[in-house]
Amino acid sequence: MNADKSLNLKNNDKNNINKLYFFGMLMWMIASIFYGLDYLQHTIPSVLIEPIAKQIGVSYIDVANIMSIYFPVYAISQIPAGYLIDRFGLKITLFAACLVVTIGLFMMLAPYLSAILIGRVFIGIGSAFAFIGALKTASIWLPENRFSLFLGITQMIGVIGGLLGQTLITYLIKIDGWQGAIHYIFIFGLTWSFIILFFLKNNKKVKVKLSENKKNQSIKFLIVLLKDKNIWLLALYAGIIVGTIMSTFAELYDIIFLTDSFNITKTDAAYISSFIFIGVGIGAPLHGILINYFKSQKTYLILNGFLALIVFACVPLSALLSLNTFLLPGIFFILGFFTVSMLITFSIAKSTHEEEHHGIIFAFINTIIGLSGFIFPILFGAIIKFILNHFQTNNQFIPTLFLLLIPIIAALLVATQIKIKNNIIS
Incomplete structure (x- = not known):
C-alpha cells in the first residue's frame, strides 16, 4: 500500500515537472519570437531604402545614413535594457519594447526623413530588449542544464528571421507595395506586443527577490x-x-x-x-x-x-x-x-x-x-x-x-x- 502511494507521488512529481517544463518552453517561445521579429527588421532597410528615397525625393545614401542610426542606439541601449528587465520583470518590459519597435517600423511610412530617423531610434531602443529578454526568460523558466541548448535555439530563431525576412518583405511588396508590407509587419508586431502582455509571465521566485x-x-x-x-x-x-x-x-x-x-x-x-x-x-x-x-x-x-x-x-x-x-x-x-x-x-x-x-x-x-x-x-x-x-x-x-x-x-x-x-x- 505504501509502495503504491510512493509510486503515485513520484508520478505526480514527474507530471508536475513536465508541466512546468512545457510552461517554461511556452514562456521562452513568446520572448524568442519577439527576437525573431527583431532579426526580421534588420533586413528591412536593404529592401526599403530605394522606394523610400523615391517617395521622399532624396538620394538612397541619405536614407541609408538615416537607417544606420539603429546600430549605435542599439549598442548603448543594452545595459539600460538589462537593468529594466532585472528591475521590472519580463512582462511589462518586453511588451513595451515590442510596442516601441512596432511603432518605429510604422513611422517609416512617414514622408519625412526626420520621422524615419525617430522611427529607427525607436527600433534600436526596443530591439535592445529582444535577445537579452529571450535569454532572461530561458534562464528563469527553464532547467539549468538546458540553458545552452535554448540559447542556441534562440539564436537559430533569429537567424531564420533574418534569412526569411528579406524574402518575405520582397514577396509582400509584390503583393501590396512597400507601404502595404510595413502595414502587415505592423499588425503582426502590434498583435505580438499584446500576446506578450497577456500571456508572458514573470517567474514569482525572481519577482519576490526583486521586491525585497x-x-x-x-x-x-x-x-x-x-x-x-x-x-x-x-x-x-x-x-x-x-x-x-x-x-x-x-x-x-x-x-x-x-x-x-x-x-x-x-x-x-x-x-x-x-x-x-x-x-x-x-x-x-x-x-x-x-x-x-x-x-x-x-x-x-x-x-x-x-x-x-x-x-x-x-x-x-x-x-x-x-x-x-x-x-x-x-x-x-x-x-x-x-x-x-x-x-x-x-x-x-x-x-x-x-x-x-x-x-x-x-x-x-x-x-x-x-x-x-x-x-x-x-x-x-x-x-x-x-x-x-x-x-x-x-x-x-x-x-x-x-x-x-x-x-x-x-x-x-x-x-x-x-x-x-x-x-x-x-
Missing part, C-alpha cells in the same frame, strides 16, 4: 559587474569573434571579396555567403547539445574558437591559391558553425552570478559585441584604404583578411584567462 531588494540594487550590481575581470574577458572574447568574422566579413565584405577574388556574379556570391548564416543557425542549438559531452566549458570554447580561426584563415588562402568555388559553401558553412560557439560565453557568465542579475549580465556582453561590430568594420576599411594607397596589389582583401586573424588569436589568448565557476555546464 532596494530600488538601486541593479545599479549597485552594475558597478560590481564592471569590476568583474571574468565578465570582461567573456565579453571581449565574444565581441572580437563576432566583430571580426560576422560583423566585418560576413555582413559587410564577404560578397565583394568573393566577386573580386573569384570573378563570380553577386548572385553566386550571395548564395555562398548564405552558408555562413546557415552554419550559424544549425550550429547554435547543436553547440548547446555538444557541450554537455565536454567536462570543461572553457576547453570547448577555446577548441571551437581555434577551429574558427583555422577555417577563417582558409578564406583568404582559398583566393590566394585560386581554389575551386565549389569548396566555398562548405568553408563558409563550417566557419559559421564554429563561430557561433561564442554563445557559450553567455552560459559561462550566467553561472557566475545570481539569476536576478542575468538580464544586466547578458546586456553587458551584448554591448561589447555591439561596439565591436561598430569598431572592427571601421578598422577593416581603414586597412583596405591604407593597402590601396601604399601598395600595388590585385586583391586588397587577401592581406587584410590575413591581418584580421591577429585579433582572433588575441581573443583565444583572452579565453585562456577565463575562469569557470565550479566548471558548471548550464
Whole structure:
C-alpha cells in the first residue's frame, strides 16, 4: 500500500515537472519570437531604402545614413535594457519594447526623413530588449542544464528571421507595395506586443527577490559587474569573434571579396555567403547539445574558437591559391558553425552570478559585441584604404583578411584567462 502511494507521488512529481517544463518552453517561445521579429527588421532597410528615397525625393545614401542610426542606439541601449528587465520583470518590459519597435517600423511610412530617423531610434531602443529578454526568460523558466541548448535555439530563431525576412518583405511588396508590407509587419508586431502582455509571465521566485531588494540594487550590481575581470574577458572574447568574422566579413565584405577574388556574379556570391548564416543557425542549438559531452566549458570554447580561426584563415588562402568555388559553401558553412560557439560565453557568465542579475549580465556582453561590430568594420576599411594607397596589389582583401586573424588569436589568448565557476555546464 505504501509502495503504491510512493509510486503515485513520484508520478505526480514527474507530471508536475513536465508541466512546468512545457510552461517554461511556452514562456521562452513568446520572448524568442519577439527576437525573431527583431532579426526580421534588420533586413528591412536593404529592401526599403530605394522606394523610400523615391517617395521622399532624396538620394538612397541619405536614407541609408538615416537607417544606420539603429546600430549605435542599439549598442548603448543594452545595459539600460538589462537593468529594466532585472528591475521590472519580463512582462511589462518586453511588451513595451515590442510596442516601441512596432511603432518605429510604422513611422517609416512617414514622408519625412526626420520621422524615419525617430522611427529607427525607436527600433534600436526596443530591439535592445529582444535577445537579452529571450535569454532572461530561458534562464528563469527553464532547467539549468538546458540553458545552452535554448540559447542556441534562440539564436537559430533569429537567424531564420533574418534569412526569411528579406524574402518575405520582397514577396509582400509584390503583393501590396512597400507601404502595404510595413502595414502587415505592423499588425503582426502590434498583435505580438499584446500576446506578450497577456500571456508572458514573470517567474514569482525572481519577482519576490526583486521586491525585497532596494530600488538601486541593479545599479549597485552594475558597478560590481564592471569590476568583474571574468565578465570582461567573456565579453571581449565574444565581441572580437563576432566583430571580426560576422560583423566585418560576413555582413559587410564577404560578397565583394568573393566577386573580386573569384570573378563570380553577386548572385553566386550571395548564395555562398548564405552558408555562413546557415552554419550559424544549425550550429547554435547543436553547440548547446555538444557541450554537455565536454567536462570543461572553457576547453570547448577555446577548441571551437581555434577551429574558427583555422577555417577563417582558409578564406583568404582559398583566393590566394585560386581554389575551386565549389569548396566555398562548405568553408563558409563550417566557419559559421564554429563561430557561433561564442554563445557559450553567455552560459559561462550566467553561472557566475545570481539569476536576478542575468538580464544586466547578458546586456553587458551584448554591448561589447555591439561596439565591436561598430569598431572592427571601421578598422577593416581603414586597412583596405591604407593597402590601396601604399601598395600595388590585385586583391586588397587577401592581406587584410590575413591581418584580421591577429585579433582572433588575441581573443583565444583572452579565453585562456577565463575562469569557470565550479566548471558548471548550464
